[in-house]
Amino acid sequence: MKPIKKLMLSAFCLSLFLGCKNENAEGASVEADKPAATETTERTGQAFIEDDGSTPNVLQIAIGSPDHTTLVAAVQAAQLENALVNAGPLMVFAPTNEAFAALPEGTVEDLLKPENKDALANILKYHVTPGNYSKDFLKKFKKLGQANNGYVQVEVVDGEPIVGGAKILASIPAGNGIVHVIDKVLLPPTE
Amino acid sequence: MMKNKFKLSIGLMVAALAFTGCNNSSQTSNKGALGSSAAEKVFVAPGEHDSHYAFLSGGYSGNLTVYGLPSGRMFKEIPVFSQFPTNGYGYSEETKPMLETSFGFVPWDDSHHPDISQTNGELDGRWVFINGNNTPRIARISLTSFETEEIIEVPNSAGNHSSSFITENTEYVVAGTRFSVPVPQRDMSIKDYKGNFKGALTFISVDPEHGHMDIKFQVLMPGFNYDLSHPGRGKSHGWFFFTTYNTEEANSLLEVNASQNDKDFIAAINWKKIEEYVNNGGGTMMPANYAHNLHDEATHTATSTMKKEVRVVNPSEVPGAVYLLPTPKSPHGCDVDPSGEYIVGNGKLSANLTVHSFTKMLDAIENKKFDGDAYGIPILNFEDVLAGSVQQPGLGPLHTEFDGQGNAYTTFFISSEVVKWKLGTWEVLDRKPTYYSVGHLTIPGGNSRKPFGKYMFAMNKITKDRYLPTGPEMEHSAQLYDISGDKMEILLDFPTHGEPHYAAAIPAEIIKSKSKKIYRLDENEHPRKAISEADTKVVRDGKNVHIYMNMIRSHFTPDNIEGVKVGDKVFFHITNLEQDFDVPHGFAMIGARNAELLVSPGQTRTLTWEPQQVGVWPFYCTDFCSALHQEMQGYVRVSPADSDIELSWSLGE
Secondary structure (H helix, E strand, O other): OHHHHHHHHHHHHHHHHHHHHOOOHHHHHHHHHHHHHOOOOOOOOHHHOOOOOOOOOHHHHHHHOHHHHHHHHHHHHOOOHHHHOOOOOEEEEEEOHHHHHOOOOOHHHHHOOHHHHHHHHHHHHOOEEEOOOOOOHHHHOOEEEOOOOOEEEEEEEOOEEEEOOEEEEEEEEEOOEEEEEEOOOOOOOOO | OHHHHHHHHHHHHHHHHHHHOOOOOOHHHHHHHHHOOHHHHHOOOOOOOOOEEEEEEOEOOOOEEEEEEOOOOEEEEEOOOOOEOOOOEOOOOOOHHHHEEOOEEOOOOOEOOOEEEEEOOEEEEEEEEEEEOOOOEEEEEEOOOOOEEEEEEOOOOOOOOEEEEEOOOOOEEEEEOOOOEEOOOOOOOHHHOOOOEEEEEEEEEEOOOOOOEEEEEEEEEOOOEEEEEEEOOHHHOOEEEEEEEOOOOOOOOHHHHOOOOOEEEEEEEEHHHHHHHHHOOOOEEEEEEEEEEEEEOOOOEEEEEEEEEEEEEOHHHOOOOEEEEEEEOOEEEEEEOOOOOEEEEEEOOOOOEEEEEHHHHHHHHHOOOEEEEEOOEEEEOHHHHEEEEEOOOOOOEEEEEEOOOOEEEEEEOOOOEEEEEEOOOOOEEEEEEOOOOEEEEEOOOOOOOOOOOOEEEEEEOOOHHHOOOOOOOOOEEEEEEEOOOOOOEEEEEEEEOOOOOOEEEEEHHHHHHHOOOOOOHHHOOOOOOOOOHHHOEEEEEOOEEEEEEEEEOOEEEOOEEEEEEOOOEEEEEEEEOOOOOOOOEEEEEOOOOOOOEEEOOOOEEEEEEOOOOOEEEEEEOOOOOOOOHHHOEEEEEEEOOOOOOOOEEEOOO
16 A cells, blocks of 8 residues: 555645646646545455455465466456455355366456456356355255355265365365365356 | 545645645635545534534444534444443433343443434434344434433344334334244244244334334234334335345254245335224234333433333234235345335345335235235235346445435445445446445435435444554444545545444434533422532431532532441432533542443432442542532541441531
């Protein structure tokens, strides 16, 4: 936040100077109220708080994992960071890089394009459940209601929960929920 | 806070520079530079007044706080359900009865949803009501004295959450139970919940002159959870709407078991119909036990009465009075637009907002288009009552308010934002982030027929880095937005006290001129008042010693008292003789094990003190009242229990 503030302050001072020099009070007013009245929405919010003391949240866990660079890139492209750091509780099914790589060629590149932001967000939200359940506990469910408003099926195969066809490889408790690492990307059923 | 300071300093710099640096430019351009800045929009110059009052619930503080908008300054904390050492509420003998319940003295609660009284669907600013969530109670607070005047306990209820909302002429304040419970309470297995527990929706009548509350009837609904409610208004006046969840009637692990049904219900209650039924002798009086506590402004004293029965109505007794409207995914907020046509149900696990149409509901009822029933209550078809839905506006929708211009504003907990959308077209018009994880939002009058749509504020559950850190526990944050334009503009970030769940706000001019300045001494009917020096005395009644005392700048009468003994129970009945605005006096007695007092001008309050130790013990005024405040003191001589020193009292001898 600090560098941003400094930047805003210097930009602001500059605008004042220009405003004065040109005797252009109208221009000064337009420039002056910008930093005071608007907030940038893209890179502010809970995701950008510095906090070394708390248990890492689901987003920080994903960011810290070398196996999830694709997922993190996707979350950033879809600007979903703040949704993942909420009080939740949130259960994130986190496909590995390998799982993304197993998608048909070009799929990930396509989804990361700015024009496909909504489609990407829909897929990512399909990986998020409001809740916090251990792998074992998930066997109690037949389906989970996901953040994109869809449902994902849960089956039990050989005593293991299979979520939307994906196997849970590992589970990491987070400060605001839990991350289940899965071996497949969950694709929402098309309507 | 940092950010605001930053903004404020920028605002000041603009002002300073504009006045000094660019002084040769015209006056209008200076005004223009300030005209659109957030700092100017929230700046209330020293000595000036805010334009709106806001009454924020205190959540786990059990109280209600009074703020000014747009400044975000807190003016007062009004004690409601909790003891308040600041002024002795719940400690003084006069106020202790306010906190009596069927469980005994319960001096705390969890206050949630303030709502201001209405006339013809518009805020009239007479009273604000608020619910105690934990030990079910409804309180009425006067907006002339800004004191809690009345508290009524709600029997057959538990987790009094879908409360305390007002019908459009304040005919009723309505209190719905969150938990269903056995009615009447009895010893039974929790496993037998389904079909046996009931959800009581309580309609408390409000006397139009004095505001006195009385339970008119309770509707005993199926054992769902009743989450929030709002009255119909305008065309839907006479109806009340409640969101439900756990229509599965689960009794354990609700986060799984209460989310099995794709849809729960909004229950629509035709209370006028039930009222008519009850007025004609309908319903059943059942034995009950609940407290009704009333503070009398003339005697300055509260009384607590236990009421022994309550009228209950089974919905099946009154055909056509209750219907269920299917609503997706555990709806939380239940909000009715100013016209009364749209009923918004916010499924907290849904990404969409569901809006029902009152007209379509009536039509479906008239044509008997039912999709089965639940315990005899007709269920309407979702498609038949649906007005529209706002598609994927955000994550975790909770509550909606209205600006009176055809727009609605909904909070989203998970995505931390307020989304503005249009009634009728259901299109999203704007979205602004909140900091962080917003619960309720408030527009002054935003749940009435006439919202005053200039400001909206969002009350957040999580503060994190918004202010200077104060350890693990932080006050909650709120953000104020200007909603007068097409886009919302964030103006201010301010801390709130306790855990505000909801707030009611009102233009200041409606109430500020009616705010009481003093209690008139000639209207004081306290049985132990002492309104002149001649009235002051000390009277022994066995072990009880009553001290009739008064206070004026800057002494107590009497100020020397002898003849009190260890083992006595001493009652200081203290009248504040001041008749001057904002000159309360305090009273503190060394070793008093309950509290101290704050006594308003013209008021009488009683503090109880049980002296334990022989000696000469001082008391003094705790409120810096005057230039000679430090002289405002006195002594009580405490003698051994077997002493034969007679009572005596004096001033200036």
